[in-house]
Amino acid sequence: QKVVHHNCSDISGSFTRNSTYNANLNRLLSTFSSNISANDYGFYNISYGQGPDAANGIALCRGDVNSDVCLRCIKNATTELRNRCSNEKEAIIWYDYCMLRYTNRSIMGVMQLGPYFVMNNTNNVMVTDGDAFNQALSALLDILISNASSGNASGKFATGTLQKIKALVQCTPDLTAIQCGSCLYHCVFSRVRKSNVKLETNHEPNEPVEDHEISSAECIQYDFSIIRDATNDFSDANKLGQGGFGAVYKGKLSSGELIAVKRIATESGQGDVEFINEVQLMAQLQHRNLVRLLGFCLEGNERLLVYEFVPNASLDQFLFDPVKCANLDWEKRYKIIAGIARGLLYLHEDSRLRIIHRNLKASNVLLDAEMNPKISDFGMARLCPLDQTQSATSRIAGTYTGYMAPEYAMQGHFSAKSDVFSYGVLVLELLSGRENNAFDNGENVEDLLSYAWRNWKDGTAMDFVDDRLKDGSKDEQMRCIHIGLLCVQEDVAQRPNMASVVVMLTSHSITLPLPSPSAIFMNNNT
Numbered sequence: 001q002k003v004v005h006h007n008c009s010d011i012s013g014s015f016t017r018n019s020t021y022n023a024n025l026n027r028l029l030s031t032f033s034s035n036i037s038a039n040d041y042g043f044y045n046i047s048y049g050q051g052p053d054a055a056n057g058i059a060l061c062r063g064d065v066n067s068d069v070c071l072r073c074i075k076n077a078t079t080e081l082r083n084r085c086s087n088e089k090e091a092i093i094w095y096d097y098c099m100l101r102y103t104n105r106s107i108m109g110v111m112q113l114g115p116y117f118v119m120n121n122t123n124n125v126m127v128t129d130g131d132a133f134n135q136a137l138s139a140l141l142d143i144l145i146s147n148a149s150s151g152n153a154s155g156k157f158a159t160g161t162l163q164k165i166k167a168l169v170q171c172t173p174d175l176t177a178i179q180c181g182s183c184l185y186h187c188v189f190s191r192v193r194k195s196n197v198k199l200e201t202n203h204e205p206n207e208p209v210e211d212h213e214i215s216s217a218e219c220i221q222y223d224f225s226i227i228r229d230a231t232n233d234f235s236d237a238n239k240l241g242q243g244g245f246g247a248v249y250k251g252k253l254s255s256g257e258l259i260a261v262k263r264i265a266t267e268s269g270q271g272d273v274e275f276i277n278e279v280q281l282m283a284q285l286q287h288r289n290l291v292r293l294l295g296f297c298l299e300g301n302e303r304l305l306v307y308e309f310v311p312n313a314s315l316d317q318f319l320f321d322p323v324k325c326a327n328l329d330w331e332k333r334y335k336i337i338a339g340i341a342r343g344l345l346y347l348h349e350d351s352r353l354r355i356i357h358r359n360l361k362a363s364n365v366l367l368d369a370e371m372n373p374k375i376s377d378f379g380m381a382r383l384c385p386l387d388q389t390q391s392a393t394s395r396i397a398g399t400y401t402g403y404m405a406p407e408y409a410m411q412g413h414f415s416a417k418s419d420v421f422s423y424g425v426l427v428l429e430l431l432s433g434r435e436n437n438a439f440d441n442g443e444n445v446e447d448l449l450s451y452a453w454r455n456w457k458d459g460t461a462m463d464f465v466d467d468r469l470k471d472g473s474k475d476e477q478m479r480c481i482h483i484g485l486l487c488v489q490e491d492v493a494q495r496p497n498m499a500s501v502v503v504m505l506t507s508h509s510i511t512l513p514l515p516s517p518s519a520i521f522m523n524n525n526t
Ligand SMILES: Nc1ncnc2c1ncn2[C@@H]1O[C@H](COP(=O)(O)OP(=O)(O)OP(=O)(O)O)[C@@H](O)[C@H]1O
Pocket: 240, 241, 242, 243, 244, 245, 246, 247, 248, 260, 262, 291, 307, 308, 309, 310, 311, 313, 314, 359, 363, 364, 366, 376, 377, 399
């Protein structure tokens, strides 16, 4: 059994030979080494001492090794870790078959995302169809993460194979299902972040790529005349809509490819070089639930962003239209809820950039031909930063729609958790078929979030659900109301992160925490 990796950390300081901590640690390691017996989980936790001198340790064996191998591995780990980390209070070691960790901090039931390490497959893997590979990988990991998180007596462990891809995931069984699942999703992204994972694919540069792949896609600089011709000289007939950053036009390139062009209206405080750099970074963000940025165009004062054209317009145009919303049955809405969650998770956790959307709302979710959701308008704050002379509030006020978390709307504090809030509002809109902004329940004016909360609390949650969704799965609908309410909680810390939301949506057996009251709705008049 060979050591795979180890880490000695002085984050909690170091200790001396004569210290109480050293005495506690020695006792801990000798117990791990010779005084534990086989158990079903292959998981052991031992603590000696109190307060800052406490030595807390856990050991975990891989779910598929027998108890002899497990105990031998832990024994080796105790000796090896002592040799490698001489006086740091925290240390961890990984073998193929087990891991051992000690610290003077709390350890049981605490999810910790570091330290971690990534190992690459050093062989060149030729994948002929990158999309199919990534789709299979995502599907496999979803199932395994769901199975491991909801793990029972056999521990939080799952393995599986899909189309020749083999995977194994495991958490320590002291974690809750949500902690385990969200930790595993973090791992999936960290893999991508730290390593130089690059799949050898033969797909065209303009084909969408999915999670787990870093693409070196080209970001195209278009000639102004090409875009002008493609959009019929930015004619009104080609205009798709007007947003806070400018008008959007439909265009058709001479190749027949359809594009959407955003003509940025405001003067930006940013120079051309910075703009090009930012566009290039944004163009690298590729995920099936994000609208693809193909390139840009610079000409005099003109700055244009060129996107893939998404044929079914934005979600608001379906959901809040009395006729068109009939097309959105529960199956489609659930797919949209899950897809937006994945797109947002990717933005928050992407390999190089961590993007906070800041303006997630139904009009920024576009629907493709199969009604898959694609988030648009991400990264706009980086692409069009305001200069000193422009008031930050003018743009915010111009697009304020009731999706904004209270701490963002009132104090300007935005974070991944303010996006989570907006996501929660979207989920509740998808369930009820009603717009948060223009909400009136008929009797008295009550905002959508309070209405959802009141029904949930009174046990009448199904009254909140759109009548047109009666054929859909009640379980899924109840779970989505619950998730929506968790996301719109007033307390930022209590809102789940997007990794947890994805786990909650994929693992139906996981028990969700109880939500506290949603934030007080602020309408445009206040
Ligand atoms: N890539 C695209 N494909 C198809 N239609 C698009 C695309 N991008 C935008 N649109 C259309 O253009 C409209 C305006 O988009 P835009 O994102 O600029 O404005 P908004 O969402 O209304 O406001 P905001 O600037 O606050 O996001 C959208 O509602 C959508 O219908």
